[in-house]
Amino acid sequence: MPFDVADIPTIRKSLLFYRIMAWVVGVLLVVLVLIGMPLKYLAGNGLVVTITGVPHGWLYMVLLITAYDLGRRVKWSLKWFLAIMFAGTVPFLSFVAEHFATKDVRAKLAA
Numbered sequence: 001m002p003f004d005v006a007d008i009p010t011i012r013k014s015l016l017f018y019r020i021m022a023w024v025v026g027v028l029l030v031v032l033v034l035i036g037m038p039l040k041y042l043a044g045n046g047l048v049v050t051i052t053g054v055p056h057g058w059l060y061m062v063l064l065i066t067a068y069d070l071g072r073r074v075k076w077s078l079k080w081f082l083a084i085m086f087a088g089t090v091p092f093l094s095f096v097a098e099h100f101a102t103k104d105v106r107a108k109l110a111a
Helices: 005-043 045-076 078-087 093-110
Strands: none
Touching: 005 045, 005 093, 045 078, 045 093, 078 093
16 A cells, blocks of 8 residues: 555545645636637637636646645656646646546545
């Protein structure tokens, strides 16, 4: 087992926080790209970009911290962490990465 049994509750909390952040960042990015950018460049209204872009940027940094924390606890490889980092920059990909990260962590917890 790559971690101590006593660490399981902490890992579960880290996983939950990571999942929340992945979804929040993913939703903000989808709204930014699919609604905000067309409104800004086709209708000249940049309000949605301002409202979603700045929070997405800051929360993406929080996502990176939560991913690092979770990855450190379950001993993810650098390659896996880089994939998680990249997923936060592509619309809809953070949802896919969150699914596979959750599956991986739950498999490690079950082992």
